Amino acid sequence: MVLAHIILGFLALAPMTGYDLKRHFDSTVGHFWSADRAQIYRALATLVADGHAEVETVAGSGAPDRQEHRVTDAGRAALAAWLAAEPERHVDRDPFLARVFFGADLAPDALLALLARRRAEAQTRLADYERLRAESDTGTRAARLRLATLDNGIAHLRAELTWLDAVTEEFA
């Protein structure tokens, strides 16, 4: 499972609660992975059961108790093994392209509205990523690798925008 290994990767940086992890998913890896709370809590329980992580309950002063998870040596080994393993092949399923594919059954203005909407979303995300990029650290090799994944997202968004312009013009 990829999710469990991404969590191990985060825990290897610092001990965290499920809630902390959710924030990391949404901010730092949101451009190539997402996970919701239910998934994260289950994955954490599995990691603990497998001996890849340990929990420590930290009494919250005022706030609720924090279930801090930290990676174990076995967990670090599992992360290293996964990183070096054969990558799982992945298929991107994009409902938007499915709509375009069968778009002949759609009124011309509805098609243009669909494209315009996609364009607006891409542009918003591109602006977000570029802001994030500008704020990013480029010191260490680790930081530059993380930045590279963000650049991947930026490159794909730019390609998408160029494609959208061409298609919009063709079907306008």
Next chain:
Amino acid sequence: MVLAHIILGFLALAPMTGYDLKRHFDSTVGHFWSADRAQIYRALATLVADGHAEVETVAGSGAPDRQEHRVTDAGRAALAAWLAAEPERHVDRDPFLARVFFGADLAPDALLALLARRRAEAQTRLADYERLRAESDTGTRAARLRLATLDNGIAHLRAELTWLDAVTEEFA
């Protein structure tokens, strides 16, 4: 469910068996959607149960019987409604980028091997798509829309290759 609507879209073009649909998934929409047989047969059963499709058993001369599915009026209406509906938001989860993100824990040559492998895959797919594109019909509006989705795949693969070259150079 997106899958069910893609199937309706195919059935609207011609009546088909689950087996036929599988071939269509692999060839014509493989660049933005995939589905396996188990999924397709289940989805077909659901479509029939919902009145969106009808089955007719066609005795196979020599070959096994074909369960031909054809879209009903209700099915066509459902397809049209889906095409015009709010697009479901989609998150692309890419395990490769997860590996790069935590790639500092990987030996430098293992990272380069990972990038090289991704590059080879992207190039193979790009060649496939370009061949498909060359063979494609551009006559009708419907055909041009289908071609546009293929161009989307091509645009993203080119962006990926450019990014891979830059990253490979940076971390070489």
Next chain:
DNA sequence: TATCCCATGTAAGCTGTTACATGATTTG
């Protein structure tokens, strides 16, 4: 005083993958 944030989890349902199971015909 109402809403947001912190922080936890469970339950049910849907989607996707893998393995099991069968059998005739066509092609190399």
Next chain:
DNA sequence: CAAATCATGTAACAGCTTACATGGGATA
């Protein structure tokens, strides 16, 4: 004669999403 293709389906499991459920502290 072996392998691929045509054609159907079931069972079990894995992964993801949505809804339900709770409660205190901080902020507007």
